[in-house]
Amino acid sequence: MQKTPAECTTMADVRTEIDRLDRALMMLFAERWGYINRAAEIKRPLKLKADIPARVAEVRENAGRNAIELGLEPDFYERLWAQLIDHSIAQERKLLGEDEA
Template sequence: MQKTPAECATMADIRAEIDRLDRALMMLFAERWGYIERAAEIKRPLKLKADIPARVAEVRENVRRSATEFGLEPEFYDRLWSQLIDHAIAHERKLLGEDQG
């Protein structure tokens, strides 16, 4: 049964909840990745590039705003999302054939 941090009485409880959350995060990352792949499929016939700077800026601003809203460090999550974005753009470039020639 899921516990809140205050309901955890032992380190085993804490570890179980962290493991549960890590798995849930991976499921969300996998879901997000599906959208990245679909974006490349949609971009191809539209002749759109993998890297759309205005969208990258928008996503990073959204992350910073959400981090602040949840009491997290915006700079840390901006750096983390920057890596996610860079990885997604590199993958889209491969799918779109932008990394050839």
């Protein structure tokens, strides 16, 4: 049974909930990855590049804004998202054959 942080009375409770959340985050990342792959499929016939700087800036700004709205430290999450974006662009480049050029 899922517990809120306040309902956790032992470290085992806390660890169980962190593990549950980590799994949920991984599931969301896997879902996001599906969209990255689909983006490459859509970009190919449109002759779009993997790296679209305006979109990269928008996603990074969204990460910082979302962090602030949720009471999280924006610099950390902007850096985390920068890694996520870089990894996503690398995957799109691979799928689009940009690495071969």
